[in-house]
Amino acid sequence: MPSHPAVVLDLSANGVGIIHALARRGIEVYAFDTSGPYSKGKSRLASCAVCPSPLTQQKALLSFLKGVARKFEKKPVLYAGADDYVVFISTYREELSEYYLFLYPDHSMIVDLLDKKKTYDLAMKYCIPTAKTFFVENDDQLDEAISELEFPCILKPVYGHEFRKHINKKAIKIQDANQLREVFPLYSKYGELIIQELIPGDNQSFYKVATFFDDDMNLLALFTLQKNHQFPVEFGTGAHIVSKRIPELVELGVPLLKELKLKGVNMIEYKKDPRDGQYKLIEINPRFWLTHSLTGPSGVDFAYTYYLYLTGKNPAPQLEQIDGVQWIYLVRYFLTFLEKRRNDEMTWRDFLKGFKGKKVFALLALDDPMPFIRSTSSHLWNAWKRKRKE
Template structure:
């Protein structure tokens, strides 16, 4: 039996995926999150509890985690499923490394990747194709951007994890200059914004390449995937995706991650522009991503390889994957289907076809039903409230 426990910070579907991957291999898992996510994500496969916020209670969370770790005979492996926790762990890495096992790149790089301005600068430095982007701080810069823009375009926060505390959107679609001038000052109250061209193409033009590099930047895990559907349908996160090896993504993504020194687990998202066929950079995440639970069912188990490496297990590199395995976040897939059906973009036949073949569910699990029940109830309740407002 594995002797090192695992501590997971995050009880969203991302964190629950880590719990499932480890607990089913006999690893003792302890999972924590702030009160809201905890109430929706508590798992029977882990010992779960509420923890202080990494945003507003840093010192309390540091004390809390030290108190958790000293109860164990062996250092726990520390996992984070959300940006807030990644930043916290990285910031306090010197103290936390005395109590936990984890692997992150330099703190300055993590900060750069969570800042869309600096990510854009990295794209320019390494000649990575990206959407046309404008950084606006004054009325004059806004007018200049409008002069150069084609509409519709999108408005995005520079710091997405900070912005979503106030506005639960990844991006806002802007249809014309009048709307942009009207809403820009409204949304800018919640943080810095960028204006970006809208790359055409449906959900299936989104791809990800993920990698796990060890301390010496040796590649231990590699995975690529394609989105089929996301939630919300226009600007959202994965609802239905499929494992798919995309050699071109491997060729451009892996050298970039290595050049940046992104040790540990990381992921790059691209969108393929149908106008020129180029894969254009969307974001780089220095952490486990929402749909990582697909990897273990496709022959590349990121969560377990990370555990083995940090506990001296010397995992063999997993660089080949099984293609065609589908990952389904059931309630989000259903709600996205309803939205696309209203717009004439999807039929019941299309929806049911999404369940054919080998598949894994984000949360649906007979041995751990409550995360699925809570998440489904919450999503349906929120959808009902939105429909009432409309």
């Protein structure tokens, strides 16, 4: 009898990590993303194709996914690697659940977690330390925020996944009040913004706690990690990560996620503030995160455990991890090194040291070379274009 296939929405490094975790266990994988950079360099470990946009073609995407599912004898397990797809699946969960297997928290919670204002409200409600934050809707509120701010500070979108469709930045560093007054109206036309204090500390101050709770809020998988490097250096995503159990973060994060009833796969990111030693909330993501492909080599395979649970295999909880395994997004690690080397923050010896010990690469794979080639060429091309503008 055929097993359940898997359908992955996302062909970035996040989605490719899911493909690799499942296909290498013999699971039939189908992967889709919108047309654009991911239409090139498709994974050879999955059947890949272009799909309608979850932002602008929701009804077409719904029809498309129904058509895909009808081809199989058993319901596919549905995975999402990006916020746009998570919101889409959650919005149409009733219809999609007739065709697919997936597990998400309540839709209202997903919407709240993607809204920086609502996430801040949750932090206040549960007394979670966070950066000092200002919500600005007019000039008077901007002046008030400036009077209380310490510079430099950061400007962030309330809805990051929508903002990055226009401006590909997680945050903008602001040096002084004059710059803030100048750029605030320029960026605000792309979406609502918040102003936040800049928590000091380098890339290694960032930590994540990830959980997988089942329908009854039983913990089936647990993982913690520490960043070593990110790209871009100041406000970026993982470039070099290490598996590391941080008991105090487990004590902070797991009860919170359980209290919020965040069933399915979720991740909290914290930054440790050197001024007071507190772990301060950065964000909560109700989905698979970029560096989840580190979990399998570290003994806690989130993607496969999710598959086993949803297909009725009753997987045993995976709550112990192997520490010291490194996850390397090679081209981003190299570009980060170049930037840090220019600032005398990293040497060639430091860079090469990052390859010692047990490691897993985000995309580099002999059995699936094209995603790595695609991503590397794209990153290097964009870096060259930026350098030319300088």
